[in-house]
Each structure stands twice: as structure tokens, then as C-alpha cells.
Amino acid sequence: MKRTTTYGNKNNSKKKYIWFGASVVVILVAAIAVFMYLKQNNLNNQTGVPTPTEVVEEEKVEPNDTKPIEENNPPSNTPADETDKTDINDQEQQQEEQPTSNNGYIEGQPLPTEPTVIEGVLLANKKYPLPSTFAPGESKEARKAFEQMAADARIAGFELVAFSTYRSFEYQDTLYNNYVSRDGQENADRYSARPGYSEHQTGLAFDIGEKGKEDLWLTEEFGETEAGKWLVVNANKYGFILRYPQGKEAITGYMYESWHFRYLGVDLATKVKQANVTLEEYLGIQ
Ligand SMILES: [Zn+2]
Incomplete structure (x- = not known):
């Protein structure tokens, strides 16, 4: 079991x-x-x-x-x-609102075909350039006036020299570009005109210095010499004005140039001097 x-x-x-x-x-x-x-x-x-x-x-x-x-x-x-x-x-x-911001120049402004004459005054500044073909040469009237002034200055004891007068468009072009290369455009624009804008192209601008003091040519110091002071007081009697006075750069477009004189004729030069204004202010074109 x-x-x-x-x-x-x-x-x-x-x-x-x-x-x-x-x-x-x-x-x-x-x-x-x-x-x-x-x-x-x-x-x-x-x-x-x-x-x-x-x-x-x-x-x-x-x-x-x-x-x-x-x-x-x-x-x-x-x-x-x-x-x-x-x-x-x-x-x-x-740029459009401030056309004079470019060192006084109007950027892109073409040179005119005719020079600008206002109240009988041939203009050449940063607003009113000259045609590139405008080439009158040195004004004989201005040269004659300068020689008379130099003769009287000699009697006063100064030997004046006009070391730069008429400058052609081409020469100004070379001169200006040399200054731009040396000092830059912004600086050059304060003392040298661009081609077409130089008063020297009118044949009526005379850069004046004193013989024997060439080191003071193109310097502010010339204005502090006896010759420089004599010119400021007497130039109008021969038809010249100190064109770029101190403190007027905003109006003339150029720094003080103790050596640069502009021939206007005795009558107008005396009126501008007595008004104690720049040419631009006198003509109302500043
Ligand atoms: Zn000059």
C-alpha cells in the first residue's frame, strides 16, 4: 500500500x-x-x-x-x-541744415561759370567762389596803389613787400593741396583757400610783409610790428583793407591774417574801415 x-x-x-x-x-x-x-x-x-x-x-x-x-x-x-x-x-x-559746417564751405557746391559781383565788389570767399577759368592776373590798379603805399611806408621807415598777389586757379590748387598734405584739410581750410575760392585769384589781394623780416611773413606777429600797425591804420588811404581781422573767422571763414590785404578802392576801403566791419558784414552777405 x-x-x-x-x-x-x-x-x-x-x-x-x-x-x-x-x-x-x-x-x-x-x-x-x-x-x-x-x-x-x-x-x-x-x-x-x-x-x-x-x-x-x-x-x-x-x-x-x-x-x-x-x-x-x-x-x-x-x-x-x-x-x-x-x-x-x-x-x-x-549737412543741409548746416551748409557752413564744413569749414565754411558748402559741400558739393560747383564752381560758377561767372564771378559774383555785389555792389561793384568782385567776391571770392567760401560762399562765393570763382570760375576755374577766371584768370584776370594781378590788378594794375591795385599794384599802382600798393606801390604808392609802399613809397609812403618807406618814408615812414618801413620797406613793404607784396610777396604774394595774383594766384591762378591751378597754382592755388597746388598750394592748397600742399598745405592739406602738411597740416590736414581742417587746418589748411583755416588759412588757405581751396582752388576757386581764393581772393588771390581776383588779382586784388596782396599778401604784405616787411623786407628784412621775412621770418614774420605769414605770421600773426607781423601785425604787432610797427609796419603791420602802420598798415592797419593807413591801408585804406590807398584802397586796401585788412581782409581777415582777429575774431572774425566765423564770418570771413579765415583765421586772423595780419598780412592779407584786399584792394577795394579808396572810397569803399575807407567806408569799410570806418564801419569797423568785415567786407562780408558791410555787404550784408555774412
Ligand atoms: Zn593772402
Whole structure:
């Protein structure tokens, strides 16, 4: 019995093992299936497997995101360009509003075809240039007046020299550009005229110094010498005026030039001197 029982038990045990094994397999398979299902669901939820739709949406979104950027970039460039243009416009407007800001010159102003004469006075300054072809040579009338003045100055004890009078357009061009090379344009514009703008081209301007004191030619110090002072007091009697007095640079366009005299004729020179004004102020063209 015991053996049978044992045997029967053995048979029963085998069956139990088989059922148990099968159950385990079934459970495992089910568990794996559930696990796989859940895993699949998880993945789907994470990636949003309605994938086809969302991928398409993403593909749609990407171009949509890119386009605004591409559209934004050009606009963001455009304002920058517009800003630059605005700056240039401002600069142009400033130049238009302040035509004399360029060292007294009007930038881009072409030289005229005819010289400017106001109240019988032939003009040559930074506002009223001369034609490049205007070449009258030294004024004989002015030369004669200077010689008379020099003769009287000699009696007073000074030997006056007119070391620079008529200068052609071409010569002024060379002279001015040499000064620009040496001192820069901004400085050169204070004491040397650009070609076409020089009063020396009229043949009526005389740069005067004293013989034996050449080191003072073209210097302010000449104005402090006896000869320089004598000229300021007496030049009008011969038809000359000190053309670029001290403190009048804003009006004449030039720094004080103790040596530069302009022939106007005795009558006008005396009127300008007595009015104690510059030629520009006297003519009302400052
Ligand atoms: Zn001069």
C-alpha cells in the first residue's frame, strides 16, 4: 500500500507538476503579454504613437516654426538697413541744415561759370567762389596803389613787400593741396583757400610783409610790428583793407591774417574801415 500509495502519489504528483508547470507557463505568458501590452502602451503614450498624426503635425510645426524665423530675419535685417538709411538721412539733413559746417564751405557746391559781383565788389570767399577759368592776373590798379603805399611806408621807415598777389586757379590748387598734405584739410581750410575760392585769384589781394623780416611773413606777429600797425591804420588811404581781422573767422571763414590785404578802392576801403566791419558784414552777405 505504502508503495502503491507512494506510486499513486507519484502519479498524482506528476500530474500536479504538469498542471503546475502549465499554469506557470500560462501565467508567465500572460504576464509577458500584459507586460508587453503595458510597455507598448507606455511607449505609445510617451511617443504618442498616434505617431503618424503627430509626426505629421511636428513636420507641419517645424516648417511653421522655421518660416517665422526666416520671415523674422529679413524683417530684422530690414529695420537695421532702415536704421542705417535713417542715420545717413540724418547726416545729409545735418549737412543741409548746416551748409557752413564744413569749414565754411558748402559741400558739393560747383564752381560758377561767372564771378559774383555785389555792389561793384568782385567776391571770392567760401560762399562765393570763382570760375576755374577766371584768370584776370594781378590788378594794375591795385599794384599802382600798393606801390604808392609802399613809397609812403618807406618814408615812414618801413620797406613793404607784396610777396604774394595774383594766384591762378591751378597754382592755388597746388598750394592748397600742399598745405592739406602738411597740416590736414581742417587746418589748411583755416588759412588757405581751396582752388576757386581764393581772393588771390581776383588779382586784388596782396599778401604784405616787411623786407628784412621775412621770418614774420605769414605770421600773426607781423601785425604787432610797427609796419603791420602802420598798415592797419593807413591801408585804406590807398584802397586796401585788412581782409581777415582777429575774431572774425566765423564770418570771413579765415583765421586772423595780419598780412592779407584786399584792394577795394579808396572810397569803399575807407567806408569799410570806418564801419569797423568785415567786407562780408558791410555787404550784408555774412
Ligand atoms: Zn593772402
